[in-house]
Amino acid sequence: xxxxxxxxxxxxxxxxxxxxxxxxxxxxxxxxxxxxxxxxxxxxxxxxxxxxxxxxxxxxxxxxxxxxxxxxxxxxxxxxxxxxxxxxxxxxxxxxxxxxxxxxxxxxxxxxxxxxxxxxxxxxxxxxxxxxxxxxxxxxxxxxxxxxxxxxxxxxxxxxxxxxxxxxxxxxxxxxxxxxxxxxxxxxxxxxxxxxxxxxxxxxxxxxxxxxxxxxxxxxxxxxxxxxxxxxxxxxxx
Amino acid sequence: xxxxxxxxxxxxxxxxxxxxxxxxxxxxxxxxxxxxxxxxxxxxxxxxxxxxxxxxxxxxxxxxxxxxxxxxxxxxxxxxxxxxxxxxxxxxxxxxxxxxxxxxxxxxxxxxxxxxxxxxxxxxxxxxxxxxxxxxxxxxxxxxxxxxxxxxxxxxxxxxxxxxxxxxxxxxxxxxxxxxxxxxxxxxxxxxxxxxxxxxxxxxxxxxxxxxxxxxxxxxxxxxxxxxxxxxxxxxxx
DNA sequence: ACGGAAAAATGAACGTGTTCAAAAATATAT
DNA sequence: ATATATTTTTGAACACGTTCATTTTTCCGT
Numbered sequence: 001x002x003x004x005x006x007x008x009x010x011x012x013x014x015x016x017x018x019x020x021x022x023x024x025x026x027x028x029x030x031x032x033x034x035x036x037x038x039x040x041x042x043x044x045x046x047x048x049x050x051x052x053x054x055x056x057x058x059x060x061x062x063x064x065x066x067x068x069x070x071x072x073x074x075x076x077x078x079x080x081x082x083x084x085x086x087x088x089x090x091x092x093x094x095x096x097x098x099x100x101x102x103x104x105x106x107x108x109x110x111x112x113x114x115x116x117x118x119x120x121x122x123x124x125x126x127x128x129x130x131x132x133x134x135x136x137x138x139x140x141x142x143x144x145x146x147x148x149x150x151x152x153x154x155x156x157x158x159x160x161x162x163x164x165x166x167x168x169x170x171x172x173x174x175x176x177x178x179x180x181x182x183x184x185x186x187x188x189x190x191x192x193x194x195x196x197x198x199x200x201x202x203x204x205x206x207x208x209x210x211x212x213x214x215x216x217x218x219x220x221x222x223x224x225x226x227x228x229x230x231x232x233x234x235x236x237x238x
Numbered sequence: 239x240x241x242x243x244x245x246x247x248x249x250x251x252x253x254x255x256x257x258x259x260x261x262x263x264x265x266x267x268x269x270x271x272x273x274x275x276x277x278x279x280x281x282x283x284x285x286x287x288x289x290x291x292x293x294x295x296x297x298x299x300x301x302x303x304x305x306x307x308x309x310x311x312x313x314x315x316x317x318x319x320x321x322x323x324x325x326x327x328x329x330x331x332x333x334x335x336x337x338x339x340x341x342x343x344x345x346x347x348x349x350x351x352x353x354x355x356x357x358x359x360x361x362x363x364x365x366x367x368x369x370x371x372x373x374x375x376x377x378x379x380x381x382x383x384x385x386x387x388x389x390x391x392x393x394x395x396x397x398x399x400x401x402x403x404x405x406x407x408x409x410x411x412x413x414x415x416x417x418x419x420x421x422x423x424x425x426x427x428x429x430x431x432x433x434x435x436x437x438x439x440x441x442x443x444x445x446x447x448x449x450x451x452x453x454x455x456x457x458x459x460x461x462x463x464x465x466x467x468x469x470x471x472x473x474x475x476x
Numbered sequence: 477a478c479g480g481a482a483a484a485a486t487g488a489a490c491g492t493g494t495t496c497a498a499a500a501a502t503a504t505a506t
Numbered sequence: 507a508t509a510t511a512t513t514t515t516t517g518a519a520c521a522c523g524t525t526c527a528t529t530t531t532t533c534c535g536t
Contacts, residue, residue, distance in 0.1 A: 018513090019502085019503085019512095019513070019514090021502085021513090021514080022513075022514070025514080025515095046491085046492065046493090047492070047493060047494085048491095048492080048493095056515075056516090057515060057516045057517065058493095058494090058516085058517080059494095059495085059496085059515070059516060059517070059518095060514075060515055060516075062493090062494065062495080063513095063514075063515080066494090067493085067494085068492095068493070068494095115365075115366070118363065118364045118365050118366075119364055121363055121364075122360040122361060122363050122364045123360060125356065125359055125360050125363060125419065125422065125423070126356045126357055126359075126360045127353075127356050127422055127423055127425060128353070128356075132423075133423070134423050134425075178416065181363065181419075182466075184363065184365055185363070185365055185370075185371070185372050185469065186469065187365060187372075187469075193465060193466070193468070193469060196465045197465055197466065200461060200462060200465060204458065220442065223438060224438060227431060227434045227435050227438060228420075228431070228435065230431070231423065231424065231425075231431060256483090257482095257483065257484085257532080257533080259483090259484080259532080260483070260484070263484080263485090284521085284522065284523090285522070285523060285524085286521095286522075286523095294485070294486090295485060295486045295487065296486085296487080296523095296524090297485070297486055297487070297488095297524095297525085297526085298484075298485050298486075300523090300524065300525075301483095301484075301485075304524090305523085305524085306522095306523070306524095
């Protein structure tokens with residue numbers, strides 16, 4: 001009557017319980033798929049190709065990834081992990097410096113999968129999709145990344161009080177999404193325009209950071225966050 | 239040896255030349271499709287259903303719309319036309335008032351097709367898609383809407399000099415895209431959060447409009463536009 | 477009125493993502 | 507060890523977007 005599960009509630013897309021062997025197979029399929037994506041592109045890679053390259057049947061891949069895009073979600077989740085690690089070992093400095101460094105690091109890690117990320121965003125922006133950016137399935141991932149930006153702010157040399165830090169983290173998270181979207185659209189060589197935008201944003205943030213101490217600016221930020229914050233779901237602040 | 243075409247270079251997605259009858263059929267299929275979209279949703283509507291409802295073969299619909307999403311593009315092009323007309327007969331007032339009115343009007347017109355627009359944006363945000371927002375195929379449409387925002391600014395009571403108006407129009411166009419994206423994600427009843435964001439933006443714009451006369455703000459805007467402007471392609475300014 | 481060219485329209489097929497019922501393999505209880 | 511439940515794996519099928527060779531209709535010059 002007892003079950004033989006080992007891993008418990010790993011993620012949302014995976015089946016309820018996986019034995020060690022199952023986990024291993026899942027990982028192998030994912031690795032194979034990511035290799036093909038990086039090699040010949042996401043759209044050009046067929047589910048049947050992935051199955052063949054992984055040496056298993058087509059149906060099996062659907063046991064571990066209920067959608068093709070879910071493989072890209074797994075990839076993104078992995079780089080989110082790396083983002084967290086990067087920020088943990090980020091030199092102390094101003095908010096602007098740390099935020100810019102975090103964004104740039106993420107871009108570098110995602111670069112080989114730009115096209116795949118484009119398709120993921122395409123699906124993620126369809127509001128009632130299973131993988132909607134602001135949907136329930138990605139809630140945990142959102143909270144994780146939000147926490148990373150909170151850390152970017154709180155451990156900076158010019159960190160504000162915790163309450164405003166939460167507001168700023170929400171704004172940073174929104175800015176992060178917008179920034180990724182911009183990057184995906186940027187067709188200039190080496191995404192140079194995105195680099196310029198990053199520099200611009202960094203300068204702007206540094207220039208206007210002191211203004212945040214003014215009641216006017218603080219109030220406006222608080223008002224904005226009160227509007228858009230709830231769309232991201234609970235982040236620990238409420 | 240002469241050809242029998244009547245309409246010349248109507249748009250990008252349609253076949254090269256269409257006789258009046260062809261145009262009529264195209265319109266009929268589009269009308270049928272939009273009805274189905276509004277009725278049972280875009281994703282749930284099948285190309286075969288559209289063909290059946292329009293009383294023609296499946297293949298024929300592909301003669302007039304090379305992709306399913308192209309029907310949504312046609313819909314968007316229509317509401318862009320309506321946006322232009324609305325702005326033409328917009329009461330004189332401040333930039334903030336006029337911009338907010340334009341955005342709100344667009345939302346009202348697009349409301350019945352929110353889900354379809356979501357899917358369109360999904361495709362449009364895949365950079366190398368045939369229908370990429372910033373791609374060549376939608377260039378004309380982009381220029382048209384940009385012109386509308388330019389008019390919003392230039393014929394306002396607090397219109398700036400033409401050069402800054404161009405910069406502002408570019409920023410407004412980018413803001414417009416971001417705003418639509420936000421609206422698509424907004425799951426609150428009646429998209430109330432989007433309404434609040436609109437109010438916030440309007441207030442903010444009104445509050446900081448005077449600051450644009452300051453060299454500092456003007457320079458920052460100019461720098462931003464110099465970065466992101468080229469992504470939209472030629473808009474008449476260059 | 478006729479013949480030929482261009483356009484409109486058809487219907488069958490293909491590829492790909494996805495589903496599902498059933499078989500094979502594996503672990504647990506007695 | 508055997509029986510039983512559970513998980514893994516398979517392979518065939520479906521649905522839908524899309525393509526294409528072919529046929530039918532429409533238009534124009536003579």
